[in-house]
Amino acid sequence: MRNTTFVTRRRLVLGASIAALVGVGVGVSTAGGGNTSSVPGIAAYERARVSSDALPATEVAARVAGALDLAADASRTLVVGPGGRRVVVAPISSGGACLLVIGDTDGNVPGLCSHGTSSVFEQQGEAIAVVVRSEGDPEAPDLIEVAGAVRDGAGVAAVRVDLAGSSRTVAPTADGGFLLELGADALGGAAGVDAVVALDGSGVELAGYTPAP
Amino acid sequence: MFRVPRPARKLVLGVALVAALVGAGAAIAGSSTFVAGWFFTPGGQGVSGVDSAAQRWNGVEWYSKSNTGGGSDARIALIDASSGAWSCSTTGTASSTFCFLGAWSYQKKGLCKDNGTINYTMSCRVYFP
Numbered sequence: 001m002r003n004t005t006f007v008t009r010r011r012l013v014l015g016a017s018i019a020a021l022v023g024v025g026v027g028v029s030t031a032g033g034g035n036t037s038s039v040p041g042i043a044a045y046e047r048a049r050v051s052s053d054a055l056p057a058t059e060v061a062a063r064v065a066g067a068l069d070l071a072a073d074a075s076r077t078l079v080v081g082p083g084g085r086r087v088v089v090a091p092i093s094s095g096g097a098c099l100l101v102i103g104d105t106d107g108n109v110p111g112l113c114s115h116g117t118s119s120v121f122e123q124q125g126e127a128i129a130v131v132v133r134s135e136g137d138p139e140a141p142d143l144i145e146v147a148g149a150v151r152d153g154a155g156v157a158a159v160r161v162d163l164a165g166s167s168r169t170v171a172p173t174a175d176g177g178f179l180l181e182l183g184a185d186a187l188g189g190a191a192g193v194d195a196v197v198a199l200d201g202s203g204v205e206l207a208g209y210t211p212a213p
Numbered sequence: 214m215f216r217v218p219r220p221a222r223k224l225v226l227g228v229a230l231v232a233a234l235v236g237a238g239a240a241i242a243g244s245s246t247f248v249a250g251w252f253f254t255p256g257g258q259g260v261s262g263v264d265s266a267a268q269r270w271n272g273v274e275w276y277s278k279s280n281t282g283g284g285s286d287a288r289i290a291l292i293d294a295s296s297g298a299w300s301c302s303t304t305g306t307a308s309s310t311f312c313f314l315g316a317w318s319y320q321k322k323g324l325c326k327d328n329g330t331i332n333y334t335m336s337c338r339v340y341f342p
Contacts, residue, residue, distance in 0.1 A: 064313050067244070067272060067340050098311075107315015108300065112307040113276075122281050122308060133303045133312060138290070141302075211286055211304055211328070 037074045039097040041121050042089050043152040044076035044175035053077045055088060055100075060107050064100060068113060069093045078149055078177025087147050087177040089120070101131055101147040101179065108133070110145075120149065127154040127207035128198045139191050146196055147179040157201040162194040163187065169199075248337035250277065253287075253327035261323035261339050263294045272340030273301065273323040274311035279334040281306050286329035289337065294320040304328055313340065 038045040044053070053076045055061045065072045075090035085103040092098060092113065099120050100111040110133040114120045120129045129148045136142035150156035150172045159178045160169045166188065172178045197208035247261035264270045273289045289312060290302040300321075301312035306329070325337030 060313055060315050063271065063342070064311075067313070068311070104315070106300075108312060109315070110301060110303040110312040111310070112305060113309040113311065114307070115276075115309060120307075129307070131303060131305055131310065133301065135300060135302065136298070138299055138302055209306065210283065 037071075037091065039076075039089050039091055039120065041119055041126075041151040041153075042076060042078070042097075042149060042176055044078055044089065044177075046152070047175075049074070049076065052080060053088075055090065056084070056086065056102055058102075058107070060109055061100075061102060064109050064111075065090070068098050070098060076175065078175040079147070079173050079179045081179050081181075085179055085181070087149065087179050089149065099129055099131065099149055101133065101145065104145065104181075106135070108135075121151045127151055127156055128159065128196070128209070130196045130209045132193055132196070132209075132211065134192070140189070141187065141191070142184050144182045144187060144190075144193060145180070146182070146193060147177070148196075149176050150178065150198060152176055154198070154206065155200045156198040156206060158199045158203075160195075160197045160199055162197065163190040164194060165190075242342050244272075244274075244338040244340045246336060246338040247323060248275075248325050248335070250334055250336050252332065252334050254332050255327050255330055258324060258326035259337055260292075260325075261337075263320055263322050264339070264341070266320075268341050269317050269319075270321055270323055270339040270341055271317040272311060272313035273325070273337070274309065274340070275325050275335050275337045276309040277334075277336045278308045280331065281308050282331075284330040285333055286327075287335060288324070288326045288328040290324040291317075291321045291339075292324055294322055299324075 055072045055075050070090040071093045075088050077086050077088050079087040088100045096115040097120050098113040110131050128150050131147050133145045134141035146161050158169050158171050160167055170178050170180050195208050195210045198206045248259035273291050275287050275289050285306045288304045290299045303312045323339040
């Protein structure tokens with residue numbers, strides 16, 4: 001009787017151990033189980049990975065990578081701007097990719113994702129992917145940030161950001177990223193972005209994102 | 214019959230317990246859906262409940278958006294429950310867009326809105342550590 005009890009207990013302990021190990025194993029395979037190593041349409045994936053392609057070693061970057069299941073070891077930095085601003089693209093371990101805008105002084109990280117076989121260029125005629133973030137009063141923001149990527153081979157030479165009564169133009173980097181940060185002075189009271197337009201080398205509009213009024 | 218010495222059994226049980234708790238802890242941190250496949254018309258919005266001291270939202274996302282064409286703009290934001298100030302207010306037409314906060318220790322709620330000119334369906338969630 002007593003031996004039977006001990007056998008049962010040992011089985012229980014063994015079962016709990018196996019269950020725990022299975023749980024840990026599932027976690028590991030979820031975190032690092034992806035086989036995606038490139039992102040279609042992103043020029044930066046045609047070059048070798050360099051150290052500056054790594055996601056910044058910040059708490060928020062690690063948190064975003066964990067929450068979105070990013071294959072951070074395959075990320076590419078498309079823009080390195082003043083103050084360490086970056087546009088980073090990283091594959092999702094289970095398929096797809098995310099575009100992250102990192103390095104704002106408040107630490108906020110906006111971005112967009114495509115899942116499965118869809119592309120981060122699923123919008124704007126597949127020429128550009130755009131993220132527009134604002135801070136403060138939605139009717140009178142303190143800051144608007146326009147960032148994104150241009151699709152490799154789409155012929156985008158510049159990205160124009162239209163505001164009420166003015167516009168700014170930024171050239172994408174060789175890696176295919178762009179980033180424009182507009183503070184209160186640059187906004188001049190504008191409540192938002194009127195349009196984000198991709199231009200070819202002659203200034204012809206290829207595609208654009210026009211936020212609804 | 215072989216019997217595992219009592220200290221060894223305690224050690225095995227302890228290791229199993231710690232591993233299980235680590236796994237459970239990893240599973241607890243995650244997300245909470247506050248809009249599940251809603252049909253949105255222009256101007257329509259969904260707002261999450263206010264977070265608690267025990268579980269502060271630190272990110273917000275719309276996903277599974279049914280239309281990514283022109284006029285399908287959406288907006289997400291995290292709103293300070295005390296001051297009403299918006300943060301991480303992000304717009305676009307992609308099927309999935311997110312924003313994570315650098316500092317999130319204040320009480321807040323998540324917002325998800327059809328900011329465009331057409332109807333579509335989407336889901337929205339808040340993230341927590």
